[in-house]
Amino acid sequence: xxxxxxxxxxxxxxxxxxxxxxxxxxxxxxxxxxxxxxxxxxxxxxxxxxxxxxxxxxxxxxxxxxxxxxxxxxxxxxxxxxxxxxxxxxxxxxxxxx
Ligand SMILES: [Zn+2]
Numbered sequence: 001x002x003x004x005x006x007x008x009x010x011x012x013x014x015x016x017x018x019x020x021x022x023x024x025x026x027x028x029x030x031x032x033x034x035x036x037x038x039x040x041x042x043x044x045x046x047x048x049x050x051x052x053x054x055x056x057x058x059x060x061x062x063x064x065x066x067x068x069x070x071x072x073x074x075x076x077x078x079x080x081x082x083x084x085x086x087x088x089x090x091x092x093x094x095x096x097x098x
Pocket of ligand 1: 048049050051080081082083
């Protein structure tokens with residue numbers, strides 16, 4: 001396999017991962033941005049208690065199902081509010097595919 005084919009394969013794998021991420025999001029990308037901004041602001045003012053209390057508060061304010069959002073964050077590897085920023089990084093990366 002030549003270098004060019006290998007690069008194209010890598011790009012295809014990366015795009016597939018980005019697409020998979022977006023397909024699993026429980027809400028629109030605008031809502032995801034809104035959640036991550038809210039968490040950013042809240043965690044600038046207070047330390048993470050290593051639970052999802054801030055995510056829960058945001059869900060209530062947006063009338064979004066809390067259990068669905070927490071299950072999604074967990075499935076993407078976040079165990080608490082501050083770890084949601086790892087998911088934000090992947091979200092930001094995934095948006096590059098569109
Ligand atoms: Zn935390």
